[in-house]
Amino acid sequence: MGIGLGCLEMLSAQSLRGKVVNEAGKPIEGVTVVLQKADSTFIEVSLTDTAGMFQFRQEVLPCRYILQHVAYETREIEKATLPDTADVYVLKEQNTTLEDLVITAEKPYVQVEEGKLSYDLTALSDKKMVDNAYEAITKLPGITERNGALSLAGATSLTVILNGRPTTMNAAQLETFLKNTPVERVERAEVMYSAPPEYHVRGAAVNVVLKHAAAYHFSGEVVAHYKNQYFNAGGLSGNLRYTTPKWGFDWMYEAKDVKTFTQMKTRSLHTFGNQLYDIQNQEAMREKGWDHTVRSALEYNFSDKEHLQLAYLGSFSPSDKGNSHTTGNFQLSNLDKETEGRLHNLSVDYEGDKGLKTGIEYTCYQMENGQRLHTDYAEGNAIELEIVGAQKIDRLAVHADQSYVLRRDWELGFGFSYQYAHSRDEQIYREVVGDVETRDTYANLHEHTANVYASLDKKLKTGSSVSLSATGEYYRIGDYERWAVFPRASLFWMLNARNFLQLALSSDKRYPEYWAMQSAISYIDGYSELHGSSNLRPANTYELSSTYIFRQKYMLTLFFNHTSDYFAQSPYQSSERLALIYKMQNWDFMRQYGASLSLPLAMGDWYDASFNAIALYMHERCDDFYDIPFNRKKWVGVLMLDNTFKVGKHLSFELGAHYQSPAIQGVFDINGLFNLHIAARYTFLKGRATLSVHADDLFNTGAPRTAVLFKGQHLDMDNSFYNRSVSVRLSYRLGSYKEKKQKQVDTSRFGH
Missing domain, CATH: 2.60.40.1120 (Carboxypeptidase-like, regulatory domain)
Known part of the structure; x- marks a missing residue:
């Protein structure tokens, strides 16, 4: 050849x-x-x-x-x-x-395909109380959701990808998209502790596979949603999908009125100049604004295995306004903020029938912000300042992947990806009054990331499989340049038709966000400051997991992960002045090991439950944390129980609880958390309309209270004010139209 x-x-x-x-x-x-x-x-x-x-x-x-x-x-x-x-x-x-009792065998809870835990979300939604793809994903074993962020038990991070490729949507945009995606639109969800290199993500991932156009079909949905969490908020959204055997078109739009209110009480026993200051603050933070998200996609099918897709995503926040008002025995402070942001993303993806996958993507993000701070101190002096800032990011990404089937059930894969990002940031001080440290900053960063990989997979006759790969990466931003190799291995052992064992090894590098790598200083109030860090380094992660699946539904996972140069934000009471500094810093390492258990339970068609338990040992160390190095260890336990009750065909209820024992993060001690939620769902108008009501954190005990009691640092923080929320969602499904076959007219004798 x-x-x-x-x-x-x-x-x-x-x-x-x-x-x-x-x-x-x-x-x-x-x-x-x-x-x-x-x-x-x-x-x-x-x-x-x-x-x-x-x-x-x-x-x-x-x-x-x-x-x-x-x-x-x-x-x-x-x-x-x-x-x-x-x-x-x-x-x-x-x-x-058995006499009058009929027991019908249940569908397998999970399928294992080439080392991926594959779930049918449509079947899952029949048992659980879910209204969309996002809520269905949160019900998968081991996956939890908090404030729009998804996590997988035993993994340091979790990436959600669409159709086998990463998305440039941030967590909020991805949440909006998936919440506007009906469950029936999803073919399956694949959970992986070690994603294969052709997905161009490393570590744990959930691959949401959307269905391709296959027939004449029209469907859509309009949604109105409301939420009360101190303030009233809500929005409207809609999605449409029309397909033919060759073409598919998707459209989604959401307008969301965002209003939030949080309150934080802090007490800082701050030692400065051989004197102890008892600084007590109560900060009330309000934000409001409208967020708009639009997405459209056009798909063409050359054949069952050859597809081309063009997609556009736009996200707009025309005027987000915020206010932070702080009172206490140290200061009276008021901070006003206003932000405007825009994002445009355009992608083209091609999947061929010869094992070729390729795509190109461009993203443009622009943001302008301004803030004005006025603080009157208890001792009589005052400060006032105004800051304006802006950020613009252009990012271009391309990838190509090829796979070949070799003899004796071996499969060879290789590919590359390249991403270039150009980030421009500025922060300028204006109208400064009083003794304030000011530093105008301008940053012009060029980031290059190139990856090349090779993989080798073997499918055994017994149904088991093994997958090995290595990815070489070149990374450069500014004067920082680094080469790295990321090994990956996955072994799937099919013990029998219903019991499996999976081993996974992965490695990854996590990069700080662009804003965190600036040396700028922002002010939260007259005492608390937010510092950037221009010398932040990427974090290197190594993860190992073993999952045993019994009877295709009970799962036990043992895990270990180690992250060197782990970075996180922690507070520090300055030894040079009365200031509380929040700064993102690298640690020596963050290490975890433990186990997670998932037990589904069902009784007939009326009751379905899932119990999840996690036990992990945390070890965090930083020898260069200001003048107070730390080396801390802690056992943490998590228990989750979700119960779904069906009353007839159209009414269902949900009762769930989530508990986490006390934990640590750097010098922080985090108290135990408990969240109890209830929900009800009613379908009517022949199943086209759905009304859902959710009440979350009924006892207002789901938000953390944190404390720092470490080597002379003493800080108490309580932001548990009004975390309770009630939300209502009303949806109506359109269409579900399938074109019927038309009788053909005989034209064989027409014309001449």
Whole structure:
């Protein structure tokens, strides 16, 4: 062959393959299909995908198929010839009848595909009280959500990607998109502790796979939502999707009125100049503004395996205003802020039928802000200042990936990605009155990140698999330049058809945000300051996990992770003046190890529950934290229980609880947290309309109270004021239109 890969083996158009459906003709995912010789010798095993399809790489004739699924009767099929097209096999639902009691076997909770934990969100939404894709993801085992941020038990960070590629949307924008994505739009969600390199993310990830256009179909949804958390807020959103066998079009828009109110009480026993100052502050922070998000995507299908997609995302915050008012025995301070931001993102992605995936993406972000601070100190003096700032970021990213199927079920993959970012930041002081440290800053950063990887995967005849890869990275920003290699390994061991073991090793590098690497100083009030750090270094993470899945639903995970140069923001009572400094700094390391357990429970169709428990040991060390180095350790436990009750066909209730024992973060001590929430959901108008009501943190005990009692530092912080919230969501589904086949008119005798 001209490309010099003579070991490449193309699959024959005729092969041992088929499709498995139920008695209604719908495909069945997760059927175990065992291939045997006529004398019952085991050859290979395969699992059906979301379309009910399976295929074997070996051709043995005559042969026998054994089709097994916990919810269906086992079926054996004798084969003597290769089919020209995929044969269809029908399985009967398995029912066990005991007098008047009928017990129907449940669908497997999780499927394991090439080391990925794959979940059918549509099936999950039938059991849980979820209204959209985002809420469905938060119900997956081991995943928790707090203030719009998702985390996975045992992982230092979690990245959400769409259709196998990372997104440039931040956490808030991604939350908005997924909350406006119906669950039925998602084909599956894949949870990975060690994402493969072709996804261009490292470490833990959730891959949300959206369905491709396959037929004439129209659907949509309009949503009105309301939330009360001291202030009243809400918004309107809508999404539409129209598809044909070749084309697909998506559109989504949300306008959201954001109003927040938080209050923090602090007591700082600050030693300065051999004197102890008891500084007590009460800070009330208000923010309001409108956020607008729009997304549209156009998809074209050349074939079932060849797709092209063009997508645009826009996010606009035309005028966000904030106020921080601080009172106490040290100061009377008022800070007014105003921010305007805009983001445009355009991406083009192509997926070919020969294993090629490529794409290009451009992002433009602009932000302008201003703030005015006035502080009267108790001792009689005052300060006043005005700051204006701006940031503009242009970012361009490209990637290409190629995979080949080799002999003996080996698969070779390789690819590259490159990202260039140009960030311009400025902060300028104006109208400064009083004794204030001012420093105008201008930054013009050029960031280059290039990755090249190679991977090798092996699928064993028993259904097990192994995946190995290494990624080389070149990174440069300003005068900082670094080469790095990131190894990755994943082993999936199929013990039998329903029990699995997965081992995963990953490594990653995490970079600080652009604003954190500036040497600017911002003022929260007359006592608290926010300092940038121009010498921040990227953090290096190594993670190892082992997951045992029993009966395709119970999961036990053991994990270990170590992050060197870990960076986080911590407070420090200055030894040079009366100021509380918040600054992002690198630590020596942050290390965790522990275990997580996930236990689903169901009784009939009326009750579904999930219990999750996490136990971890934290070890954090920093030898260069001002003049007070720390080396701290702590055991932490987390318990979560979600209960869903169904009353009839249209009404369901949810009761959930979340507890976290006391924890640490740097010099911070964090108290225990407890969150109790309840919810109700009612569907009407033939299932098109849904009304949901959620009440969160009923006892107002879900927000942390923190303290610093360490080497002369004494600081108490309480921001638990009014964390309780009530939200209402009303949605109405449009369409669900499928074009019917039209009778063809005979025109064979027309014309001349």
